[in-house]
Amino acid sequence: MSTPLAGLETGTELPAQTYTVTRADLVRYAGASGDRNPIHWSDRVATSVGLPGVIAHGMYTLALAARALDTWAGGPGRVRELGCKFTKPVVVPDDEHGVEVVVRGTVKNVTDEGVQIALEVTCGDQKVLGMPKAVLGV
Numbered sequence: 001m002s003t004p005l006a007g008l009e010t011g012t013e014l015p016a017q018t019y020t021v022t023r024a025d026l027v028r029y030a031g032a033s034g035d036r037n038p039i040h041w042s043d044r045v046a047t048s049v050g051l052p053g054v055i056a057h058g059m060y061t062l063a064l065a066a067r068a069l070d071t072w073a074g075g076p077g078r079v080r081e082l083g084c085k086f087t088k089p090v091v092v093p094d095d096e097h098g099v100e101v102v103v104r105g106t107v108k109n110v111t112d113e114g115v116q117i118a119l120e121v122t123c124g125d126q127k128v129l130g131m132p133k134a135v136l137g138v
Helices: 023-033 043-048 058-073
Strands: 013-021 079-086 099-110 115-123 129-136
Touching (some): 013 058, 058 079, 058 099
Antiparallel strands (some): 099 115
């Protein structure tokens, strides 16, 4: 059975995936993850600790990268490795429009074991994940 991964070659640029993040998303993620740190929902607390405002959970941002990988792979269950450094916060405004996070991927290497993807995850003109990388199983 053929998958979207079949025929990928080193250097192939995958279609950018754009996700809107709202404060409501952060509240739902806080409930699901158990991470109820108020920097993810309170402007007062976030700014009191030196942040520019409420920020998305780092793991939520990484989960958006995983969602893009699932899209590129044609469905869930193929992500074999995923990692990054959390380098810049995703600041989420208090409005219904939220903020956009864009995930781009380029095929770095293809082997019998999997497809290595170099990722770029941005919000505005800022890279928000440092050295993100992933491997998709074939």
